[in-house]
Amino acid sequence: MDRASFLAEASSGAFDGCTVAYRTFESFSVTGKVDAELLSALPPSLRFICHNGAGYDQVDVPACTARGIHVSNTPSAVDDATADMGMFLLLGALRNLAVGMASLRTGHWRGATPPALGHDPQGKVLGILGMGGIGRNMAKKALAFGMKIRYSNRTRLEPAVEKEIEAEYVDFKTLLAESDVLSLNLPLNPSTRRIISSDEFAAMKKGITIVNTARGGVMDEAALVEALSSGKVSSVGLDVYEEEPKVHPGLLENPRVMLVPHMGTYTVETHQKMEEWTISNVAMALESGRLQSIVPEQSEM
Numbered sequence: 073m074d075r076a077s078f079l080a081e082a083s084s085g086a087f088d089g090c091t092v093a094y095r096t097f098e099s100f101s102v103t104g105k106v107d108a109e110l111l112s113a114l115p116p117s118l119r120f121i122c123h124n125g126a127g128y129d130q131v132d133v134p135a136c137t138a139r140g141i142h143v144s145n146t147p148s149a150v151d152d153a154t155a156d157m158g159m160f161l162l163l164g165a166l167r168n169l170a171v172g173m174a175s176l177r178t179g180h181w182r183g184a185t186p187p188a189l190g191h192d193p194q195g196k197v198l199g200i201l202g203m204g205g206i207g208r209n210m211a212k213k214a215l216a217f218g219m220k221i222r223y224s225n226r227t228r229l230e231p232a233v234e235k236e237i238e239a240e241y242v243d244f245k246t247l248l249a250e251s252d253v254l255s256l257n258l259p260l261n262p263s264t265r266r267i268i269s270s271d272e273f274a275a276m277k278k279g280i281t282i283v284n285t286a287r288g289g290v291m292d293e294a295a296l297v298e299a300l301s302s303g304k305v306s307s308v309g310l311d312v313y314e315e316e317p318k319v320h321p322g323l324l325e326n327p328r329v330m331l332v333p334h335m336g337t338y339t340v341e342t343h344q345k346m347e348e349w350t351i352s353n354v355a356m357a358l359e360s361g362r363l364q365s366i367v368p369e370q371s372e373m
């Protein structure tokens with residue numbers, strides 16, 4: 073029902089003896105974050121939390137580690153669907169499709185003020201911030217659209233991988249200064265929260281397009297709204313928001329923003345892959361006391 077009743081149920085001993093929990097992304101809207109308070113209500117028998125999602129910012133991993141609880145996520149299962157959504161938003165934002173699509177549905181063809189001419193991806197520099205599975209997948213797809221790939225990441229890829237996806241490694245500053253399109257593909261954690269804010273917008277090339285399929289929290293939404301009104305950012309494609317399901321009004325009302333309500337992995341095939349991945353973590357935890365994909369912070373656990 074809600075966090076209070078979940079805490080009450082857990083504290084009543086209803087889950088005593090459980091060793092593994094399967095957790096859905098959507099459960100956040102009921103229980104809130106899996107943090108120290110929530111963990112303290114769960115039984116001491118709990119040793120594994122198998123999260124159905126690639127991003128696991130809804131789970132306080134250090135608090136789980138302190139309680140001896142292992143956490144898994146679903147890396148790679150989400151790569152194609154999320155990168156596909158990234159490309160959809162990239163093309164839609166470059167083409168100013170949001171307004172035309174909305175006005176057509178209200179019977180006004182391209183709208184009272186037709187949208188500005190869009191831009192082609194061919195020859196444009198795509199800067200990818202965060203080169204994990206989704207970033208690499210998106211690089212391959214963007215290559216097919218004739219884009220030049222640059223990336224910045226905590227660690228540089230192996231030369232063979234860089235070669236395969238024709239990606240050039242650059243530092244964060246260069247990525248901001250020289251990208252025509254910036255795609256955010258990094259996880260949300262304390263060191264990436266609002267990694268893109270006013271100073272970073274100021275350092276970008278004028279007229280940049282921004283795409284975010286990662287987490288809303290990696291970008292300062294209010295600063296984005298300002299960067300749009302100053303013309304620094306010319307168009308945006310978003311699947312994720314700082315306080316879902318709330319969306320900053322400055323984004324809702326801006327015709328240069330393409331908005332999707334967090335549907336990056338919302339396909340039959342990808343949901344099936346994610347569920348199978350999560351349940352195989354559950355099975356492995358029960359059968360062998362290990363996880364197939366423990367989160368990186370716990371790799372030594």
Ligand SMILES: O=C(O)C(=O)CO
Pocket residue numbers: 097124125126127128150334335336337338
């Ligand atoms: O897998 C994830 O992290 C998601 O955002 C699911 O939509």
